[in-house]
Amino acid sequence: MSGLLLPLGIGIAFGFTLERAGLGNARKLTGQFLLTDLTVFKVMFSAIVTAMLGLFWLSRMGWIDLNAIAIPETYLRPQLAGGLVFGAGFALAGLCPGTSCVAAASGRGDGAAVVAGLFTGILASGLTIPLFIDFYDSDARGAWTLPSLLHLPYGTVVLGIAIVAIAGFIAAERIERRTAPRERGNGERMTRIRVAVAAMALLVAAVAAVARTPDAPNQSGGARKPAPTLYKPASGC
Amino acid sequence: MKYSDPYLSGVALGLVLLGAFVFAGRGLGASGAFAATATGTVAAVAPDYAASNPYFGRYLARPGGPWREWLLTEIIGVVIGGFVSAALAGRLRRSVERGRGVSPGSRLAIAFLGGTMMGVGATLARGCTSGQALTGGALLSVGSWTFMLAAFAAGYAVAPAVKRMWQ
Numbered sequence: 001m002s003g004l005l006l007p008l009g010i011g012i013a014f015g016f017t018l019e020r021a022g023l024g025n026a027r028k029l030t031g032q033f034l035l036t037d038l039t040v041f042k043v044m045f046s047a048i049v050t051a052m053l054g055l056f057w058l059s060r061m062g063w064i065d066l067n068a069i070a071i072p073e074t075y076l077r078p079q080l081a082g083g084l085v086f087g088a089g090f091a092l093a094g095l096c097p098g099t100s101c102v103a104a105a106s107g108r109g110d111g112a113a114v115v116a117g118l119f120t121g122i123l124a125s126g127l128t129i130p131l132f133i134d135f136y137d138s139d140a141r142g143a144w145t146l147p148s149l150l151h152l153p154y155g156t157v158v159l160g161i162a163i164v165a166i167a168g169f170i171a172a173e174r175i176e177r178r179t180a181p182r183e184r185g186n187g188e189r190m191t192r193i194r195v196a197v198a199a200m201a202l203l204v205a206a207v208a209a210v211a212r213t214p215d216a217p218n219q220s221g222g223a224r225k226p227a228p229t230l231y232k233p234a235s236g237c
Numbered sequence: 238m239k240y241s242d243p244y245l246s247g248v249a250l251g252l253v254l255l256g257a258f259v260f261a262g263r264g265l266g267a268s269g270a271f272a273a274t275a276t277g278t279v280a281a282v283a284p285d286y287a288a289s290n291p292y293f294g295r296y297l298a299r300p301g302g303p304w305r306e307w308l309l310t311e312i313i314g315v316v317i318g319g320f321v322s323a324a325l326a327g328r329l330r331r332s333v334e335r336g337r338g339v340s341p342g343s344r345l346a347i348a349f350l351g352g353t354m355m356g357v358g359a360t361l362a363r364g365c366t367s368g369q370a371l372t373g374g375a376l377l378s379v380g381s382w383t384f385m386l387a388a389f390a391a392g393y394a395v396a397p398a399v400k401r402m403w404q
Contacts, residue, residue, distance in 0.1 A: 004310050006260060006261055007261065007307045007308070007310040007311040007314065008310050008311070008313065008314040008317075009314065010253065010256065010257050010260075010261065010265070010311055010314065011310065011311035011312060011313060011314020011315045011316075011317070011318060012314040012315070012317050012318035012321070013253045013256070013314075013318060014250070014253050014265055014311070014314065014315050014318060014367075015314060015315035015316060015317065015318025015319035015320075015322070016318035016319065016321060016322040017246055017249050017250045017253055017318075018250070018315070018318075018319060019318070019319045019322035019323050019326075019328075020240065020241040020246055020249075020322055020326075021240060021241055021243060021246035021247070021250070022240030022241075024319055024323065024328075025240075025334060026334040026335075026348070027334050027336075027403070028240070030399060030403050032392075033392050033393060033395075033396040033399055034396060034399065034400055034403065039240075039243045042243035042244055042247055043243050043244075043246050043247040043250060044247065044366075044370065044371065044374075045247065046243070046244050046246075046247020046248050046250070046251060047247045047248070047250035047251035047254060047371060047375075048251065048370075048371060048374040048375050049251065050247065050248045050250075050251025050252060050254075050255065051251040051252075051254040051255045051258065051371075051375035052374075052375045052376075052377070054251065054252070054255040054258075055255065055258060055375065055376070058255075058259065064258075064259055068262050069258050069262055069263065069264075069376065070262065070263045070264075071373070071376045071378050072264075072363065072364060072368065072369060072372065072373040072376065072378045072380060072381050073363075073378075073380065074378060074379045074380030074381075074383075075363065075380060076379070076380060076383060078361045078362065078363075079361070079362045079363070079369070079380040079381075079383050079384045079387075080383050080384070080387050081361055081362075081387075082357075082358045082359065082360070082361030082362025082363075082384060082387075083358065083362055083369075083383065083384040083385065083386070083387025083388040083390075083391065084358070084387045084388070084390070084391040085354055085355075085357050085358035085361065085391070086354070086355050086357075086358025086359055086362060086365065086384070086387075086388050086391070087358070087387060087388030087389060087390065087391030087392040087394075087395075088354055088358075088391045088392065088394070088395045089350075089351040089352065089353070089354025089355035089356075089357075089358060090351065090355055090366070090388060090391075090392050091351070091391070091392035091393075091395045091396060091399050092347055092348075092350060092351035092354065092395060092398075092399065093347070093348050093350075093351025093352050093354075093355060094334070094348070094351070094399075094403075095348070095351075095352075096267070096355065096365055096366040096367075097267035097268045097271065097355060097359065097365045097366065097367065098265075098267035098312075098315060098365070098366060098367045099366075100352065101267065101312055101315045101316050101319065102315065102316075102318075102319030102323075103319075103334070104316070105315075105316045105317075105319035105320040105323065106319055106320065106323035106328055106329055106330070107323070107329050107330050107331045107332060108331075108332055108333065108334055109331070109332065109333040109341070109345060110333050110334050110335065110344055110345060110348040111334075111348075113345040113346075113348035113349045113352065114348045114349070114351060114352035114355075115352065116349055116352065117348065117349040117350065117351060117352020117353040117354075117355070117356065118268065118271050118352045118353070118355055118356045118359075119271050119274065119275060119356070120349075120352070120353050120356060121352060121353035121354065121355060121356020121357045121358075121359075121360070122268065122271045122272050122275045122356040122357075122359065122360055123275040123278070123279070123356075124353070124356070124357070125292070125356060125357050125360035125361075126272070126275055126276070126279065126290065126292040126293050126360070127279075127290075129290065129291055129292040129360075130290075130291065132361075133291050133292075135361075136292075136360075136361065141379065141380070143378070144378065144379040144380065145376070145377045145378060145379060146377040146378075146379060146382065147377060149379050154377075157377060161377075169244070194242065194244060194245075195244065198244055198248075
């Protein structure tokens with residue numbers, strides 16, 4: 001029983017946050033693809049950068065062991081193909097798997113239709129897997145990370161992603177001002193100040209990350225390749 | 238009630254993800270819960286077939302079986318959390334979110350089709366926006382970033398069709 005409380009609690013926090021951000025609303029998610037409302041990008045990249053910096057610093061302080069965290073394994077070509085099919089479906093549905101559950105939970109019929117479609121698609125894929133199992137299991141690269149792909153220290157990649165995200169946030173605010181000028185008013189200045197403060201905090205954290213990264217891959221932060229004994233493969237999704 | 242600031246929501250979501258990493262040793266997910274449900278359903282109908290099927294068989298082989306899958310419990314939490322948040326904000330309402338260009342029936346059909354495509358894509362990619370883009374993104378997995386960039390590229394490629402639906 002206690003084993004169920006942790007995923008249940010994490011799920012409740014996950015669903016609550018998605019709904020608060022408006023991501024149970026297909027209209028809002030669709031705005032990402034029409035470039036009228038870039039909430040999806042802003043939420044996703046704020047979340048990725050927050051968790052990425054948190055992981056980096058917690059491991060640097062020696063409070064967590066990165067090897068104990070399951071890194072999704074890379075199957076390059078299947079994931080490229082899967083991403084293309086998934087993205088087209090995402091734009092059509094206006095919801096992704098997690099957000100469709102939130103949409104359905106808040107009473108939206110289109111959310112329930114996406115949930116039913118997801119189940120159908122995964123069931124059909126499973127039933128027909130013998131036809132494409134070779135492709136499904138092809139191009140396996142194990143737990144492959146950007147630092148080892150780019151031959152850069154962990155902290156440098158963290159800094160790079162933080163900079164790209166901040167540039168993306170600035171671009172997103174500019175694009176929204178052009179495509180959806182109506183909703184803006186005196187809230188705009190506040191948003192910009194908040195973005196600026198958050199961006200600076202991110203940069204300071206990320207620059208500090210690099211400054212304190214010696215070129216020592218065996219330090220906790222550099223050890224991105226999992227030790228076989230500790231590594232447990234990520235399950236499913 | 239207005240939706241929360243996207244950056245603050247994103248930081249909150251990042252802290253939830255970080256909490257999952259620290260306390261559960263794994264990230265968030267969504268499509269895996271559907272995979273577990275499909276596996277459990279097939280196994281209930283045809284147990285021998287499910288065990289011999291390479292996709293369902295791998296899920297069945299996990300300790301506890303498909304109904305005890307971590308992501309299934311988590312997604313039940315997502316539904317509860319989404320419901321509670323919408324209720325507190327006065328946003329619980331039976332509706333079909335759609336543009337003026339399509340009838341409610343067409344919107345549901347397109348949503349179902351989009352969901353089916355995402356199911357196929359998430360199977361191939363071994364995860365979705367939660368398990369790959371968010372979780373694998375923060376863990377700097379090359380496959381996860383590949384998935385994320387491919388998904389957004391394809392999303393923008395079909396955007397003209399989407400635009401007509403939502404006008």
